[in-house]
Amino acid sequence: MTTLLSQCQFTDKSLTTWQIGYGTTENSPVTFCAFPTDNMERKSETVGCILDHLEAKIVNPTTGEMMPLGETGEIMIRGYCVMLEYWGEKAKTDECISKGWYKTGDIASMDAFGYCKIEGRIKDMIIRGGENIYPAEIEQFLHTHPKVKEAQVVGVEDSRLGEEVCACIKLADGEDCTAEEIKAFCKGQIAHFKTPCYVLFVTSYPLTITGKIQKHLLRAQAEQQLGLKKEK
Template sequence: MWGPNQYEWVVMQFATAYAGIILVSVNPAYQSQELEFVLRKVGCKALVFPTQFKTQKYYEILKRVCPELEQSSHGTLKSKKLPDLSVVISLDSKLPGTFSMDDLMQAGDSSHKKELHDIQKTLDSKEPINIQFTSGTTGSPKGATLSHHNIVNNANLIGIRLQIDQGTRCCLPVPLYHCLGSVGGCMVMAVHGSSLVFPSLSFNAKATLQALDHEKCTHVHGTPTMYIDMLGQPDFASYNLSNLQGGVIAGSSVPPEVMKKIIKNMNMREIVVAYGTTENSPVTFMGFPQDNIIQKTETVGCIIPHTEAKIEDPETGEVLPFNRPGELQIRGYCVMLGYWGDPNRTNEVMTDEKWYKTGDIAVLDEYGYCKIVGRCKDMIIRGGENIYPVEIEQFLHTHPKIQEVQVVGVKDERMGEEICASIRVKAGEECTEEEIKAFCKGKIAHFKIPRYIVFVKDFPLTVSGKIQKYKLRERMETHLHL
């Protein structure tokens, strides 16, 4: 499934699960290179997308990877680069080589019902049902593979913690290709019988506020950036948010001031912070609606039932006592089956005892509340999107004028972090910021294109010659007056 938040996304999510088909969630901003990688990685047999969204022309991007599409009759695609792909479904119009969504809806008859019932008898809750791609530190995304058991139980426990019921009307501006949307939104709706409201195809602060007002929403799920943008609307005071009670804020760390503003100005006294990773289906820690302001602003909440957490010294592997920082590890029903077709990378993050290493530095207290204090690696979280510097560095290294490049996250009031690329150009070359941005456009997803490009002569190094990213980050923030 490749595209923005549409009704058909949800239909596909449940239809595939019913039929035992694995749904692969593809980021709607992916360009042809990224698309080809993920489709090949999992051997995708079918691809569903709208013709276009904003500047993304999905059919055109796919044609770059498989030019055979235009000449093939629907359902019989034979592509050199994507040998497994045979079915292409367009959501909104009939294009050469594709089925339309209408074709698909009308193709079912009573014989298929029986076939479906027979298939359902063979399904097992521990089987894979969803592959969620997360950016990879080695430059290629990893497909976190989740089972029915992972997703349904996580959704059930999220709903219980949020005290959701059939009277709940939840607004969902977060993307469905992320776990927060598909599990915390759609699956919670299915398990607890609440209503879901989609304000727009992709996040739009004004549309979200309008939906909260017109649809009398009681809850909303979003990232800190989304809430900051809603609060920052010039006509914010004109919306009636009196029905709002609570919801979830997740995806990156929440500045305490933002949390206080949300509670006061958006009437969300029961808002909770949620923490997790795609690999954990996703939620492992979550606040209670009645938590006090310190718990809401200084922690990521309390551990979810049926989940174990421990803090380990990343150097020695010893389990640390309460209130001592170390690497957070998780074990339980929520841990993914593994990265699809990647046993080596799965083993890097999973121990023999089935503990999942989050890569986050955290502190646990004796009540089960958790505080995230940093990250083992230098992942950038920009507006809730996880971005790995190595991926961007490897791409920028393909520019003919670049000698060396280092990418770091620098602080940003709205997005939490922004991407900054420090570049050393080759001797005798001249290069501009515009040139680098133009080089990125259309080749990597828009959210991975660096906001800041700084040309440097050298990088801060350790004695052994390794780049000190934390020093580089400080240097860049000073240089950019952040």
């Protein structure tokens, strides 16, 4: 379970210092944290640097090989914070911990200064005709549209390409919009293969009891609405 944390500390009436942290429940739970003195770009676009006495690396999710700085891959953590095991689930433990390294399941990149940028979840990655697409990138772009209140992107089944991009959008109060308008907004601004093939307008998303969006259910709902899967 991935955890993103933010905290605010008020030092006086005119100055607010805030920090971003990142971690997982299995890592007890924070492994990266920003510095109070970081500039706004680093605070808004990264989760900071690895904490003391911990190690982190970015690897190719398929081969396990280390990725060059700046390139995306799965982030792995090693150190005192890594849990011993899932209680009574050895197979699951062996699946996510190898030689002390915990596989977070998160896609990230790291720059030359050690700052980490989270790109998304491996299980949420869309594979469209051999192209790896990270929904978080498209979601961030769609959030810049003045009529969009919230956007969630999922991959839906496609007989030719394997998956296609589907954007499930909540509009801002009182706004009207069309799928064509959203696609036109994307044209020339993001890669053509990342432009949503389908745009659905929704009023809510399926949530867990802690308020996290259940993308597997959202995908199923989108496929059902689009008629891509028959009812069982």
